[in-house]
Amino acid sequence: MKSKIVVALAGNPNSGKTTIFNNLTGARQHVGNYPGVTVERKEGFLRHGDTELKIVDLPGTYSLTAYSAEELVARNFLLDEMPDVVVDILDASNLERNLYLAVQLMELGVPLVLAFNMSDMARARGYEFDIEKISRYFGARIVQTTGNKGGGMKELLDAIVLTAGKSESGVDNAGNGRPAAISYGPELEEEIATIEALIKMANSLNGKYDARWLAVKLLENDRELRKAVASPEVHAQIEKSAAHVEKTLGEQPETTIAGCRYGFISGVCQEAARSTIEIRHTMSDRVDAVVTNRVLGLPIFLGLMYLVFQLTFTLGDPPMGWLEALFGWMGEQMAGWWPEGSESLLKSLLVDGVIGGVGGVVVFLPNILLLFLAIAILEDTGYMARAAFIMDRLMHKIGLHGKSFIPMLIGFGCSVPAIMATRTLENRRDRLTTMMVVPLMSCGARLPIYALIIPAFFPQAWHGPMLWIIYVIGVLLAVASAKLLRLTVLKGESVPFVMELPPYRLPTLKGVLIHMWERGWLYLKKAGTIILGISILLWAMTTFPGLSAEESSRYEKARQAVAMENIGEEEKAEKLAALDNAEKEAALRGSIAGNVGHALEPLLKPMGFDWKIGTALIGAFAAKEVFVAQMGIVYAMGEADEESETLRDKLKGTYSPLVGFCIMLFCLVSAPCMATIAVTRRESNSWRWALFQLGGLTLMAYVLTVIVFQTGRLLGIGI
Template sequence: MKLSELHTGQTGIIVKVMGHGGFRKRVVEMGFIKGKTVEVLLNAPFKDPVKYRIMGYEVSLRHSEADMIEVVTEHEARQIRQQDRLEDADQLRTVVEASDPDDVAITDAQLADEADKRHKVINVALVGNPNCGKTSLFNFASGAHERVGNYSGVTVDAKEGHATFEGYEFNLVDLPGTYSLSAYSPEELYVRKQLVEKTPDVVVNVIDASNLERNLYLTTQLIDMHIRMVVALNMFDETEQRGDNINLDALSSLFGVPMQPTVFTTGRGVKELFHKVIEVYEATEGADAHFRHIHIKHGHEIEHGIAEIQDHLKKEHGLRERYSTRYLAIKLLENDKEVEQLVRTFPDADEILKHRDEAAKRVKEETKEDSETAIMDAKYGFIHGALAEAGYTTGNGKDTYQLTHLLDRILTNRFVGFPIFIALLALMFFVTFNLGAYPMDWIDQGVGLLGELVGTYMPDGPVKDMLVDGIIGGVGAVIVFLPQILILYFFISFMEDSGYMSRAAFIMDKLMHKMGLHGKSFIPLIMGFGCNVPAVMATRTIESRRSRIVTMLVLPFMSCEARIPIYIMVIGTFFSLKMQWVIMTALYLIGIAMAVVMSKVFTKFMMKGEDTPFVMELPPYRFPTAKAVSRHTWEKGKQYLKKMGGIILVSTIIVWALGYFPHNEALTEQQQQEQSYIGRIGQTVEPVFELQGFSWKMDVGLLAGVGAKEIVASTMGVLYANDESLADDSEVGQGESRYEKLHTLMVGDVAQMHGLAPSDGRVEAVATLTAFCFLLFVLLYFPCLATIAAIKGETGSWKWALFAAAYTTLTAWVVSALVFRIGLLFI
C-alpha cells in the first residue's frame, strides 16, 4: 500500500521509499525510514498537502510525494495473517470458515516483521547494451530460459523473473538492450519509460568489459538519472585473456558506482553482484566510497544552461519524485522530443525552452557543434579521463578518438609531457609581460594625462586632491595592468577550450596527490597567478569538498597580478638588472613551495581522511573559435574591472583620506604624513614589525593592501616620494633614476631604525634585505578582501575565510622575520 492511500487517523509502517535520488534523499532525511511508524494527522481538502507524524515530528508531504512511499498497515498484516492460517488449515485438511481479517490478532512485532519481509523484496532492472550478457544473467539468476542471440533486438520485450539470495527476494526485469537513453529507437524509449514509471529499487547496468569506453556511455546517462545502480563488468574472462589491466576499485570510486567483474555463462561473480545490490539498496548515499552521486561536467556553457533550466523544473509539483531535473535539463539540450513535449505542458515552458535555445546557441558559436554532440563529447571525455585515472590499458583493443589519443601519448607522456607543459607556461608568462607592456604604457600615459588635466583646471582643495591623488592616482595604478590580465586569461581560456588544461591537471596529478590534493586543483592554482578571486570560484569544478577547501586556503600564495606593481617597484628600487628576473622568479617559486608545504600540513593534520575521488575529464582536442576565447577572456576581464570599480576604488579613497586628514598647510610634507591618521596608525603598529625591520611607512603600505594588493604600490609611492607614478612604472629595466628618491628615503629609514650612519657600508645590504623581506610579506600575507569574500561565498562559512586571513598573515610574519634575522647574521 502507498502512504498516499491512508486516511486521516490511520497508521502504517514504512517499507521503502521509491523515486529518484534527489527526492529519495530529501524524504529519507525528513525521517521516512524503513521500519518507522507514520500516522496521518490531516488530509487537506484537495489532497495537498497531507500532514503526518513520524519520529515525534509533524511533517507535510504532497500527495504525489506520499505516493512514492510504500507502507504496510495493520489491516494488511491481519489479512496476510488470516491467509496464512487458512493455508495452514487447508494443509491439515481442516475446514475453516473465512472470518473477518480485523478479528485476527496482530502484535506490533508481527506488524514490524511483515514490514521487514516486504522491505526485503528488491525490484531490479537489468539495463545494458545489446549483446552484453543481460539475458544470460537473467537466465542464470531466475532459472528462465530465454534465447541468447548475437544480434541487436533479440530481447524484444521486458522479461520478468525472480531470484532469492541472503534472505532477500529479487524481482528481476530484463529490459531491451539499448546503446543509450536517447529517443531514437523503440528500445530506448521503452527502457526510459520503465525506469521512470516503474522506478526500480536498483539498476544492474551490465557492461561488456572488453569494450569499456563504448559501454560506459550508457552508464553516464544512468548517472544523470540519479538512480541507485550496480555495474556488472561481464565477460571479464575475455579481458583477462587479452591482457587488459584496470584498477576496478578506482574506477568504481570515480563513477560513484560499485562495479563487479562477472562471467554469467559460468556464474562467476554473480553472488558478489547480488551482494552489492543488497548493499546499495540498504545503504544511504555516501556510506560507501563506491556509492555516491556525481555530476558529469559538460562544459561551462552547457552547465550554465542546465542550471538555469533546473531552476524552473524544480518548481514543478510532482516532477522531482519521478525525474532527476538535471537529467531532464540535459535531455532538453540534446533536443529530446519526448522531454520537450513533457516540458511544453509546464506553465513556464517558454522560459525553459528559451534558456535551452540560448545555451545551445552559445555552444554552437564556441565549438561549431550542436549541444547534443558537445554533451556526447563531454561524456566520452569523462569516460576517457576515468579510465586513464584507473590505469586502464588494453592488450590489443582498437583505439577510438585516435587523434586525441595520439596527442595524449605525446602531451601527457611521462618524459616529455612535463617539459612541454613548462614550456607552454613560460611562453604564456613571457608574452603576458612583454606584449602586455605596450598597451600598459599607453594606459599609463592616459592616466597621467587625465591627472594633469584635472590638476590644471580644478581649483585647489580637498576635492581636487582626492580626485588626483586618490581616485585617478590609486585606481590608475591598478588599471594599467588590465592588458596583462586579459592576455593571461586569453592563454588560460585557449588552453581550457582546446582541452589542454585538463591534460595539464592530469600531468600535475602526481604532484598534487603528494600535496594531499587532486590534479584538478592545479587549474585554480594556475588561475591564481592572474587573480585569486576567479581562481577561488574555479574551485567549484573540484567535487571533493576537502580538496576544494584546501585549494582555496593555499591559493593566496600564488602571486596574483595585483602583486606585480609592488614587485616591480621594490625590485626596481633595490636590485640590479642582473638580479631583477632572479628575484621575480624566486618570489613565484617561493609562493608555490609554500602552497605545497601548507597543503600537506592541512591534509595531514587538519583535514584527515581519504579524499573523495573524482574524474579529471579528458575531452577530445578541438581548436577553439576566436569568438569563444574572446568571450571567456572578456568575461574574466570584466570581473577584474568590477573589482577595480568597487573595493579598490573605495580602499584608495580611504587611504587617501587617512593620509590627508587632519590637514595642516603649515606643516611640511614629512610632518603632515607623520601627523595624519595614517601616520599615527603606522607608528602604532610599527613595533609589531620590528623583527622584520620595516618602517612605519612600509607597515602602512601593508595595511592598505588588505583591501587590494594593488593599493600597496600606490600607498608606498605617496608616503615615500609623494609620487604615484612610482607605482605605475612597468619597465623594471628602464630609467632607474625614477626610483632614486624612493631608494634614498627607504635606505634613510632603515639606517635610522637600526642606528646606522648613512655612510655605513652595511646600510645598503640591510636595506636590500629589508626590501626582500617586505616582498616576502607581500607574497604571503592576508589575501585581499575580495578573495576573503570569495572564500566565504564558496565555502558558505566565514570560518574558512577568516582562517585563511589569519594563517596567511601569521605565515608571512614568521617567514619574513626569520629571513631578516638570519640574513642579518651574514651582513
C-alpha cells in the same frame, strides 16, 4: 498563443553545455576546456517564435546518482523542479560514455532532447550516426550541434519547442513515441517488481516519482532517495533484495544495473553508430605522450608558465608606459586648473587620491590582459587539463588528487571562483584542504604589485624569471601547506580518482578574446568602484588632520627667512623645495594613516617595511590592488613638486631590492582579500575555517618574510 517553458541543459562535464547556453541566451558564462567549470545553475531567457524559454545551465554530471556537491545541484533541479524539457548535451565524439546519462534521463521519463554536440569532432574522428534510429531508441528528438561555432541552434530550439508539446500551432506534438525500456535481467526484474509494488502500497514520496524508476534507484543505493523514503517495509525489502542479488549474481545490484545500461548503449551504438576510419593513435595521443610524460611533463609545464610570464612583461611594457604617461599628463592637466602652489583639498583629492591611486592601478591593465590571454589559450586548447594531470601525480604524494588542481588553476585568476570550484571535490577533507591553500595561488589582483615592484628593483633580464619565481613559490607553498594540513587537522584517506583528459582543441579567437576581456573588464570595474572608494578613504586618512596652524606657521617663517637670505637664486630655490618637502613629510607622519603605520612599525621593522608600506598592506586586505593605489597616494602626497618621476623611480630611490622582494613575498602569502574570506566562510559553512585561513596565511607570510629579510640582510644580498 503565447507560452512559457522551462528548459534544463544537462550533460556530462565538458560537453559544451555552457557554450550552448551562452549561444542561446547571449550570456557570457565561463566556458573552459576541462570538466567542472560550471558549479552552480545559471538561468537565462529567450524567445523562439511564440514561446518564451527559460534556459537553465546545470553543472556537468555523469549520472543521476549524484555524489559531489555540484552534481547534486544538477540532479535536484532535474528531479525536483521538473523542467518542461531536458536537453541532454552530449559529446558526440565520445558517444558511448555520454549516453549513460541519456539512458537515465530516458528512464526518468522526462521530455528529452538529445544534442549531439561537438559533431565537428565526431566527424573528424570518422563517426557516423543513424540519427533516426537512435532517436527512436531514446524516444527523443536529436539535433546535431557545434556549440563553439553556433551550429544547429535554431534546430535545437525547434526541437525543444516541439518536445514541450507547445508548437506554434498549439498542436500537441511531443516525442517520437515511447522510448525503449531497459531490462535488468530476470533476477533483478523480479526484485524491482517486488519493491515497486511495496512503493505503490506505501505511497512513498506521495507518488512523486514513477514507482519502477524509484525502485531501480533505491536498489542502486541512491543515498538521497533512500533518505527520502520513510516506509520501513520498503527499506527492509531493499536490504533483502540487495542481499539476494549479491548472492545469486555475485555482485551488488548497482553494478548489475550499470552493466545493463552500458549493455543497452553498446547495443544502440552497434546498431546505429559506426566509425569510417580507424584512428588508433590520434593527434591528441601523440601530443599527450610528450606533454604528460613522466619525466618531461613537469619541465614542460614550468617552461610554458615561464614563457607566459616573460610575455606578460615584454609585450606588456610598452602599452603600460603609454598608460603611465597618459595618467601623468592627466594629473598635470588637472593640477593646472588651480593656481601654482595652491593647497586646495579638491586638487589633492583628484590629483593625488584619484589619479595617483586609481590611475596607478589601471596602468597595469595591459599586463593583466596578456596574462589572461595566455591562460585562456592554455585552457581552451586543453593543455591546462594536462597540467592538472601532471600535478595529479604530485598531488597524490601529498594526499590530494589532481581534481584539486583545477580549483588551484582557477585561483591564478581569482580566489573567489576558485574556492567555489572546490565543490567538485566529493570528500569534505579534500575540499577543505584545497580551499585553505587556494589563496596561495597568486591571483590576478596581485599582478599589479609584482608589475610595480619587479621593474623597479630588478634588471630587465630578470623581469620574467622573477615573476615566475613568485608564482612557483606560491604553488610550492600551497602544496607544502596542503601536505601539512593533511598530516594534522585534516587527516584521513583520500578518494581514488582518475583524471580525464579532454581532447586538444584549436581555441577560437572569439572564445579566447572573450575570456581575456572578461578578466580585463572585471579589473577595470573593480578599479572604478572598490579601488576608487578605498583610494578616497585612504587619501583622507593620509591628509587629515594635517599640520596644526602653529606648525604651519613655523614652516612659513622658515621660508621667509630663506627668502631674506643673501644667497644665489638657485641655492634659494633648493632650500625652499627642501622645506616644502619637509613640511609635506611632517603632515604625512601626523596623518591618521601615518599614526596607524607608526604604531605598527615595531611589527613591520623585522620585515624591512616602513610605515608607508604598512598602511598600504592594510589597505590591500580590502583588495590586493589597493597596495599599489596606496603607495601611489602616499608618494604623491609626500612630494612637493607635481611632475616628478614615476612611482617606480621613487620606490627605487627609497627601498632596497631585498625589501622589494619581501613586499612581493608578503603580498603573495598573506591573508587573502575580504571577498576570499567571505566566500571561504560560505563554502565551508564555518567561521572557524575562514578565520583559520586568515590567521594561518598571515602568520605564515610574516614568519617567511622576516626570515627572508633577516637572512638577506645578514648575507648582504640585495641591500
